[in-house]
Amino acid sequence: MLSRVAEAVYWMHRYVERAENVARFVHVNLHLLLDADHHGAGEQWLPLVTTSGDHEDFEKRYSRPTERNVVKFLTFDTENPNSIISCFRVARENARSVRDTISSEMWNHLNQTYLMIEREGRRRRIEDLQEFYTQIKNASHFLVGLAETTMSHNEAWHFGRLGRLIERADKTARILDVRYFILLPGVEYVDSPYDSVLWTALLKSTSAFEMYRKAHPHIHHENVADFLLFDRMFARSLYWCISAAERSMDQITEGMRPAPQAAAELSTLRETLESTDVKSVLANGLHEFIDTFQFNLNVVGVQIHQSFFAMKEAITQVPAQMQSQG
Amino acid sequence: MRFDNYRTDGFYDEMFESDGIPRAGVEPIIETINGLRPRDLKRRQRAAEYALLNSGNTFNVYGAKEGAEKILPFDIIPRIVPANEWSTLEAGLKQRIRALNLFIGDIYNEKKILRDGVVPEEMILGAESYRKNCEGLRPPKDIWIHITGTDLVRDESGTFFVLEDNLRCPSGVSYVVENRNVLKSTFPNAFRTMNVRPTIDYPDRLRRTLRHLSRKSNPRIIVLTPGVYNSAYFEHAFLAQQMGVELAEGRDLVVVDDELKLRTTRGFETVDVVYRRIDDDFLDPRSFRSDSLLGVPGIMDVYRKGNVALANAVGTGIADDKAIYAYTPRIIKYYLDEDPILPIVPTYICSDEKERQHVLENLDRFVVKAVNLSGGYGMLIGPKSTAAEREAFAKKIKANPRDFVAQPTISLSRAPVIAGDRFAGRHVDLRPYILYGRDIFVLPGGLTRVALREGSLVVNSSQGGGSKDTWVLSDGGPANA
Structure with a gap:
């Protein structure tokens, strides 16, 4: 398939997945605050910005990490390339450029969702946003369902899935990294009801709470980390995302000799996850482990670009316009 | 109603x-x-x-x-x-x-x-x-x-x-x-x-x-589009999708060994037929407008060779x-x-001196069109025009008569x-x-x-x-x- 088209489908899915994750952790935080007030803890909005990785941009343009500022920054700020509205705008523009490749249903859905965000989203007050975040999450799930059922599971489909899973692995890793360290030092809460409230919030931020419950009887930080890093069956764990991404990569590279570097990097990443466990990760430092993971995940991303999208040696002119990608 | x-x-x-x-x-x-x-x-x-x-x-x-x-x-x-x-x-x-x-x-x-x-x-x-x-x-x-x-x-x-x-x-x-x-x-x-x-x-x-x-x-058939910012992009995508062929932009294509090739995730692949929605002028910067970023350098040579x-x-x-x-x-x-089974609208050619004279004398009764512009641009609708508009248009006609034709409304x-x-x-x-x-x-x-x-x-x-x-x-x- 066309390199440009593969790239656009890949980023289209990545950006929708990104928006879904932003929506989920803002939504969870809005909920959490209601319980936190009950326990007398302060508002915690800064970690959300930290998780998004855009705190420098935030600090430049906003005075304080208040609820209003953070919610605006992450949801409707068109200058923030990773806000929900920006993610859907980029996803839609990418979709527009590959309308012949994705199904009409997928395009209609992305177009409708973007128009809904533009039209209704801006009008809402923060108190009214909960329903909005639900709509965003649903919109992302709907896209997955449409891709699953209205599009052939061809090369383009696998590129889309690859993008989605890499984004998801990255977001689960970030949420775990940021939240874990905020939660852990709070010794005064350990084993208190509030402790369980906070870990529950972390699980909910990755849509993991109910599935975690089925796997582990108690909410304990080590089990939470184990679940989000290594669970074999939960679709947002790092292991699951990477091994499913590897399956799509296998389909994409079938028959290619030699196998592109991107495939090798992805397999190495999966092997790393297989060859360690939560106890040794915690012993050697969770943050360090996640840091290394994210570095290697970035390498995979760069290699995907070079193996499939770039075709550098042949480019004879500067493209007229590039879609914004990050 | x-x-x-x-x-x-x-x-x-x-x-x-x-x-x-x-x-x-x-x-x-x-x-x-x-x-x-x-x-x-x-x-x-x-x-x-x-x-x-x-x-x-x-x-x-x-x-x-x-x-x-x-x-x-x-x-x-x-x-x-x-x-x-x-x-x-x-x-x-x-x-x-x-x-x-x-x-x-x-x-x-x-x-x-x-x-x-x-x-x-x-x-x-x-x-x-x-x-x-x-x-x-x-x-x-x-x-x-x-x-x-x-x-x-x-x-x-x-x-x-x-x-x-x-x-x-x-x-x-x-x-x-x-x-x-x-x-x-x-x-x-x-x-x-x-x-x-x-x-x-x-x-x-x-x-x-x-x-x-x-x-x-x-x-291998493709639709060639100028890209998402073209006013008819929807149509290009629609037709490619409905035909089940690829929608390509100029930057997706390159000429290699006298053939037109697509840049794909598996390297270059040959294209046989192009339904191009790019005007002649922008099709090949080597043959036509050299500032065009939309076309494919060398595509005219491939075309002339029949490839x-x-x-x-x-x-x-x-x-x-x-x-x-x-x-x-x-x-x-x-x-x-x-x-001819279908008639055309009587058309006066402004480069013809006699016809031009007739048009200029009766501007208020004619629709005057620029020969090289489409989309309703560069047009005078005589009966709906003001005297000043007609005067300005008459100047344009006299300056470049080959560029205009006139038809009765x-x-x-x-x-x-x-x-x-x-x-x-x-x-x-x-x-x-x-x-x-x-x-x-x-x-x-x-x-x-x-x-x-x-x-x-x-x-x-x-x-x-x-x-x-x-x-x-x-x-x-x-x-x-």
Whole structure:
């Protein structure tokens, strides 16, 4: 398939997945605050910005990490390339450029969702946003369902899935990294009801709470980390995302000799996850482990670009316009 | 809302013979609409617009700020063309396309028509749309104009005239297919009763037309688009998708070893047929405009060597030049030895001194058009102009007479549209689409463009025009859609 088209489908899915994750952790935080007030803890909005990785941009343009500022920054700020509205705008523009490749249903859905965000989203007050975040999450799930059922599971489909899973692995890793360290030092809460409230919030931020419950009887930080890093069956764990991404990569590279570097990097990443466990990760430092993971995940991303999208040696002119990608 | 008070105001009306008397065959749709409560009719109008917006069936207006997206305004009352009128149009269009295709092949090769003095040589060779580097070119199967969208209008007597041949990259056919899709759910019962001929198979016919151009049994076909910012991008994507071929941009293509190649995730792959929606000027920066970032450097060489087929061929613009238009009846006669079935609007050529003088003296009665501009730009509508506008235009004509032609204003036919709380007549034209492959096929339907502003004669979408679905009725037989 066309390199440009593969790239656009890949980023289209990545950006929708990104928006879904932003929506989920803002939504969870809005909920959490209601319980936190009950326990007398302060508002915690800064970690959300930290998780998004855009705190420098935030600090430049906003005075304080208040609820209003953070919610605006992450949801409707068109200058923030990773806000929900920006993610859907980029996803839609990418979709527009590959309308012949994705199904009409997928395009209609992305177009409708973007128009809904533009039209209704801006009008809402923060108190009214909960329903909005639900709509965003649903919109992302709907896209997955449409891709699953209205599009052939061809090369383009696998590129889309690859993008989605890499984004998801990255977001689960970030949420775990940021939240874990905020939660852990709070010794005064350990084993208190509030402790369980906070870990529950972390699980909910990755849509993991109910599935975690089925796997582990108690909410304990080590089990939470184990679940989000290594669970074999939960679709947002790092292991699951990477091994499913590897399956799509296998389909994409079938028959290619030699196998592109991107495939090798992805397999190495999966092997790393297989060859360690939560106890040794915690012993050697969770943050360090996640840091290394994210570095290697970035390498995979760069290699995907070079193996499939770039075709550098042949480019004879500067493209007229590039879609914004990050 | 009923049609009881609808007035034809002395114009030829597509739906009514005269006030209160519908034309034969249109009764079912009139009865359907008369039977609706006003708010139900408006609800259907809104539902149709909503369906078009959500499908992203939108266009961008040149010069408008980025992201300004509109649906082509759509009026749900269909325009009806009876079977007997259609068969005349169909025969006339086939005749015209056959002759124009022979004409293009001739002027880039033997130039017999010029030697015989039927068309003035300097008018061809001096035209901006004449492509010197197409001389000697023989495109596959000698077909130059694979896809045409011919603009037709009717005058107050109901006679159809050819207003303009669009032989380069005519757009709008996606609206024909999509409008139909929407209208089938707007008026399903009337649609079924009236035996409307289908348009849904256009993409399939187009694909067959393109496949015909290659010797390979399963050629790689692509649609070449300038990209997402082009006003017709939706259509490019739509046609690629409906045909099941790839939509490529110039940057996806590269010439390697005298072949046109796609950059794919598995390296370079050969392309055989290109349905290009990029104008000649931008197609190949090495042959035409060197500043073009849209095209593919070297594609003309591949084309001349016969290693890729282009639809439409390069250089076809010479035959839809508004000055050459005046000669088309003679062109038809010359190549086919037949009288034209469809008349053209009398056309005065401003480079001819006598004709120019006549035009300048009667500017208030003429529509003056710039030869090389389309989309309703660079136009003077005499009867609606001010003295100052006419004076300014006269200067332009005198400065560059070759650039202008003039035609008497035609009192265009009208069709009813929903205008607020009533029905009102608005001027319409008709653009049928013609495919030239193994044989010549005229899609039974077409884009009816409507000047939605009261009294306006300009139907172009860039100038506030809208569209209607066009229902071509079949000669009895079972209903199909």
